[in-house]
Amino acid sequence: MSDQDLFYLLALLKVDGVGDIMAKKLLTHCGNAESIFSAKTNQIAAIDGVGSSLLKNLKDKTIFEKANKELDFIKSNNINVSFFQDENYPDRLKHCFDSPVLLFNSGNIDLKNRKIISIVGTRQITSYGTEFCRSLIEDLAPLDPVIVSGFAYGVDIVAHQFAMEHNLQTIGVLAHGLNQIYPRTHKKYVARMMENGGFITEFWSSSNPDKEKFVRRNRIVAGMTEATIVIESADKGGSLITANFANDYNRDVFAVPGRVTDTYSRGCNNLIKTQKASVLTSAADLVYMLNWDIENKPKTIQKQLFVELEEDEQKIYEFLLKNGKELLDTIALECGFPIYKISGILINMELKGVIRPLPGKLFEAI
Numbered sequence: 001m002s003d004q005d006l007f008y009l010l011a012l013l014k015v016d017g018v019g020d021i022m023a024k025k026l027l028t029h030c031g032n033a034e035s036i037f038s039a040k041t042n043q044i045a046a047i048d049g050v051g052s053s054l055l056k057n058l059k060d061k062t063i064f065e066k067a068n069k070e071l072d073f074i075k076s077n078n079i080n081v082s083f084f085q086d087e088n089y090p091d092r093l094k095h096c097f098d099s100p101v102l103l104f105n106s107g108n109i110d111l112k113n114r115k116i117i118s119i120v121g122t123r124q125i126t127s128y129g130t131e132f133c134r135s136l137i138e139d140l141a142p143l144d145p146v147i148v149s150g151f152a153y154g155v156d157i158v159a160h161q162f163a164m165e166h167n168l169q170t171i172g173v174l175a176h177g178l179n180q181i182y183p184r185t186h187k188k189y190v191a192r193m194m195e196n197g198g199f200i201t202e203f204w205s206s207s208n209p210d211k212e213k214f215v216r217r218n219r220i221v222a223g224m225t226e227a228t229i230v231i232e233s234a235d236k237g238g239s240l241i242t243a244n245f246a247n248d249y250n251r252d253v254f255a256v257p258g259r260v261t262d263t264y265s266r267g268c269n270n271l272i273k274t275q276k277a278s279v280l281t282s283a284a285d286l287v288y289m290l291n292w293d294i295e296n297k298p299k300t301i302q303k304q305l306f307v308e309l310e311e312d313e314q315k316i317y318e319f320l321l322k323n324g325k326e327l328l329d330t331i332a333l334e335c336g337f338p339i340y341k342i343s344g345i346l347i348n349m350e351l352k353g354v355i356r357p358l359p360g361k362l363f364e365a366i
Helices: 003-013 020-030 033-038 041-045 052-057 062-076 127-143 155-165 184-195 211-223 238-248 263-273 283-289 311-323 328-335 339-351
Strands: 080-083 102-108 116-120 146-149 170-173 197-201 227-230 252-255 355-358 362-365
Touching: 003 020, 003 033, 003 062, 003 080, 003 102, 020 033, 020 041, 041 052, 102 184, 116 127, 116 155, 116 211, 116 238, 127 155, 127 283, 127 339, 146 155, 155 170, 155 184, 170 184, 170 211, 184 197, 211 238, 227 238, 227 263, 238 252, 238 263, 252 263, 252 283, 283 339, 311 328, 311 339, 311 355, 311 362, 328 339, 328 362, 339 355
Parallel strands: 116 146, 116 227, 146 170, 170 197, 227 252
Antiparallel strands: 080 102, 102 197, 355 362
8 A cells, every 4th residue: 555545544534424434435435535535525425424514524634634644653663554455454354344444553463364363351360261261372372373362451461471472473452552552561561472463453643542442442353353252251341342243243252151159250151141152161162163174274184103192192092092983071081181181182182193073072093
């Protein structure tokens, strides 16, 4: 995208009364942003939803000063900009009717042909939520997913941290411009996230982290990913809003169940009870429900000759050789492993080519 195209797009988005949906209508009708400002009044007036107020606001010259200031910030800070019709715009987000016309991002973000999930939840994460998040990301690590979250306190930052521990690409979606970090205490994570992942926002450098911006941020978290996972949540909270967005966008939603007496499990339990989310008890659930067929990865997994198995892997392999096809729960019970641990072991064994998953959460030795 040329600087001139970006300049007029920025100006369009600064017009009072022009949101993402109206901007897309105007762009579709006129072809590009520059043409909108040079079009005749009757041509713009013919567009559904355009009234006299918007026609007047399109003639406001101060928007060009604001656009020029933001363009200077973008260029001087090497900000990457994605237009909603560009190839580098998050593919799944393109299909959301209210997706941002422009996204600003920094870091080393690569979403092409990737497994992308969002992990969200309460800012008051418990030891239960922390342990589940750690186990989930550890077990998914061999599949190299991109982990998206909101860079907030609690579940968000825990998910980013565990993703970085396993060298997974992780992306923080911000509710403000790229000229600042909120909360400030998370500045210590920025440099490492920028190395393998980074930050995305729809907000300009003049935008502060106001309350309503977090709701808008949440739709990006839900829309750009294949599935949204809610680790812990109270009866109300931002993560439930993200889950609702994901449902509206026909994305998969998963929730981690907890005790009915636990405050920060109530939101997850309600999502499951109202059938707005599937139960998530392990990484294997996610792999199965999303149909992440490991054998169809670019490099086909083949059984290695003289493959070396860890002690736990050898125990499971011998059990499957003796008993044939078995359910994940049965394998865990008979081999004496907790579910959260065995799912990661099975994924590693699939990667080594010694077992394969079957429909119905069955596994067999190869």
